[in-house]
Every structure is written in C-alpha cells, then in structure tokens.
Amino acid sequence: MRWALIGASTIARQYMVGAIRAQQGEIVNVLSGSGERARAFAVEHHIPRSGTDLDELLADPTIDAVYISTTNEKHLPQALAAIKAGKHVLCEKPLALNLEDAAAMVRAAEEAGLVFATNHHLRCSGSHRAVRALIASGRIGRVLSLRLHHAVFLPPHLQGWRINAPDAGGGVIPDITVHDADVARFLLGEDPVSVVAQMKSSGLGKGVEDSAMSVWAMPSGAMVMSHESFTHPFAGSGLEVHGTDGSIFARDVMTQNPIGSIELVTASGREVIGFDHHDLYAEGVRRFQAAVAGDGEPAATGFDGVKSLAVALAVRDAAARGVRVDVNYGGVR
Numbered sequence: 001m002r003w004a005l006i007g008a009s010t011i012a013r014q015y016m017v018g019a020i021r022a023q024q025g026e027i028v029n030v031l032s033g034s035g036e037r038a039r040a041f042a043v044e045h046h047i048p049r050s051g052t053d054l055d056e057l058l059a060d061p062t063i064d065a066v067y068i069s070t071t072n073e074k075h076l077p078q079a080l081a082a083i084k085a086g087k088h089v090l091c092e093k094p095l096a097l098n099l100e101d102a103a104a105m106v107r108a109a110e111e112a113g114l115v116f117a118t119n120h121h122l123r124c125s126g127s128h129r130a131v132r133a134l135i136a137s138g139r140i141g142r143v144l145s146l147r148l149h150h151a152v153f154l155p156p157h158l159q160g161w162r163i164n165a166p167d168a169g170g171g172v173i174p175d176i177t178v179h180d181a182d183v184a185r186f187l188l189g190e191d192p193v194s195v196v197a198q199m200k201s202s203g204l205g206k207g208v209e210d211s212a213m214s215v216w217a218m219p220s221g222a223m224v225m226s227h228e229s230f231t232h233p234f235a236g237s238g239l240e241v242h243g244t245d246g247s248i249f250a251r252d253v254m255t256q257n258p259i260g261s262i263e264l265v266t267a268s269g270r271e272v273i274g275f276d277h278h279d280l281y282a283e284g285v286r287r288f289q290a291a292v293a294g295d296g297e298p299a300a301t302g303f304d305g306v307k308s309l310a311v312a313l314a315v316r317d318a319a320a321r322g323v324r325v326d327v328n329y330g331g332v333r
C-alpha cells in the first residue's frame with residue numbers, strides 16, 4: 001500500500017514510519033507546514049517526496065492512504081480533504097476538538113466507502129488483549145471496577161502545544177484521557193454512561209489542564225477510575241481490573257512499547273499471565289491495511305475515535321462545571 005504522511009511529527013518519526021514499513025507499506029510523500037521541515041523529514045526517513053501543499057499531495061492517484069499526525073485542530077480539514085480525494089485515513093487521536101467535527105470526518109469516510117481508523121495503539125498491545133481475554137473468559141467473574149493509572153511526565157521536547165495551546169487541542173484530557181476512554185471501552189466492551197471529574201493546571205504550561213482524575217459509571221454497574229497527568233516523573237503506569245472472582249494487575253502497560261507484566265489473583269493464588277510482545281503501532285497498521293484490502297475492521301475504527309473523544313469531552317466538562325455529566329455520543333452507534 002502506498003502512504004503519504006500528513007504531518008512531520010514526533011510520533012511519525014519515532015513510531016509510525018517504522019510501523020508502516022514493517023507492514024510493507026511504502027511511504028511516498030510527507031507534508032508539513034514548513035517546506036524546510038518537510039524536506040528534512042523526507043531526507044531523514046528516505047521518503048522520495050515532500051511538500052507543503054495538501055491538494056497537490058492528494059492529487060497523486062497512486063497514494064492509497066494518509067496518516068494524519070498534525071496538531072489536533074488540523075485533523076478535521078486534512079481528513080475531509082483526504083476523504084474527498086478518495087484516500088483511506090488513519091488519523092491520530094483526538095480525532096478533532098469537538099464531537100461534531102469528529103463525527104463529520106468519520107461519516108464522510110463511511111459515505112465515500114473509505115476506511116477510517118483512529119490510532120488508539122493500546123488496543124493493539126498484547127498486554128491489553130490478554131487482559132481483555134481474561135475478563136471475557138470469566139476468570140475474574142463479574143467486573144466490579146477498573147482503575148487506570150496513566151500519569152506520566154511529558155518530556156521536554158513535547159512541552160509545546162500540548163501544554164500551551166488550547167486552540168491546537170492541548171491538555172492532558174484530549175491527549176491521554178482519550179486513550180484511557182478507549183482502553184476502558186475495549187477491555188469492558190461497554191461505553192461509559194456518566195462521569196465526575198476534577199482537573200488541575202499545576203503551572204507546567206499555560207491555559208490547559210496538566211492533570212485529571214475522573215470516575216466513570218458503566219452500563220453494567222462497573223465503575224472506572226482514571227488518572228492522567230503530564231507531571232508525574234516516577235508514577236509508572238498500569239491498570240487493575242477487579243471482579244467478584246479475581247483481580248488483574250497489569251503494570252507498565254499504558255505505554256507505547258510492548259512491555260509490562262500481568263498478574264491474576266484468585267482464590268487459587270497468584271498467576272503470572274504471559275502475552276505477546278509485538279510492536280503496537282505495526283499491529284495497528286497491519287489491521288488498517290487488512291481493512292483496506294477488505295479483511296475485517298481497523299483495530300480502532302473512526303467511531304471508536306468519536307466515542308473516546310465523547311468521554312474525554314465529558315470529563316473536561318464535568319471537571320470544569322463540578323457536576324456529574326452524562327456522556328453525549330452524538331447519536332454515534
């Protein structure tokens with residue numbers, strides 16, 4: 001499959017160029033807002049073409065798909081243009097700044113008969129799949145609660161728009177809570193109904209929250225507790241799922257890399273659970289390319305991206321107003 005990159009970003013550089021190539025995808029063009037940055041990126045990654053004109057890039061009939069990893073406010077116009085040009089879209093999270101825009105992108109792709117996927121990489125992790133399989137097999141009985149620990153330290157090279165630019169979709173809630181919402185939906189197979197939350201700006205940046213804690217009510221009666229931050233250097237990450245017959249402890253699994261450990265505790269004792277350690281992003285590309293070839297769905301569809309955004313927006317709204325908020329999925333199935 002022939003790809004173009006829309007955005008000369010860190011995630012493209014660190015993970016996605018390698019992930020696409022690991023799945024035999026060919027990257028033929030890269031777009032940036034700066035010609036110099038586009039050229040430098042193309043040279044660094046041996047990409048034959050680069051430029052700053054989106055229409056020119058999309059006019060290339062040999063390009064099958066685009067990967068969009070620009071700042072969040074640009075996803076909407078770039079995705080709509082790509083869909084109009086008949087390209088399949090793998091878009092970064094959060095899909096957009098509001099629910100209407102996210103749903104509009106996904107519906108446009110659906111109407112055009114194109115594959116649209118959200119790059120929620122954690123669904124592709126062997127550890128998350130193993131936890132999901134344990135829950136589905138009934139090993140922990142009825143799920144009572146899920147605790148998500150995703151408080152990290154934002155590295156200095158990423159302390160830009162994420163902490164300083166609300167207009168670009170900055171803030172820990174659109175950045176990380178959106179991933180945690182997708183994890184909860186993936187593991188439990190149900191969508192949060194309502195949320196309560198608090199958020200805080202500790203001064204790392206300007207104008208956006210850098211920490212959030214929230215509690216979500218699930219249709220089954222299970223409760224989800226979620227903690228995200230940009231300011232915690234030593235907290236590590238993980239998740240715990242507690243059920244009537246057992247508990248699952250997954251440590252260091254809210255990461256970009258195939259690491260971590262899983263332990264199951266039941267009346268029979270403690271059991272270490274093995275899992276597959278494949279590259280999360282390459283697995284996401286594999287599923288995307290298979291979907292384009294007519295084989296199944298992407299790991300996280302566009303509608304999954306709309307729903308994770310809906311939960312994140314509810315968390316921010318609940319924290320801002322100090323009230324419990326029902327999650328508005330905007331009629332998305």
Ligand code: NDP
Nearest residue numbers: 007008009010011032033034037069070071092093094119
């Ligand atoms: P970056 O800040 O690295 O890149 C975002 C944009 O900033 C780029 O498209 C680029 O614009 C511009 N930019 C990059 N480097 C520079 C620079 N040195 N000077 C000036 N501008 C620069 O962001 P990330 O890669 O961290 O995030 C991009 C998107 O990916 C976001 O939507 C984010 O939420 C998502 N993301 C997803 C992850 C996942 O695991 N799914 C992980 C990390 C991010 P231009 O393209 O115009 O050159």
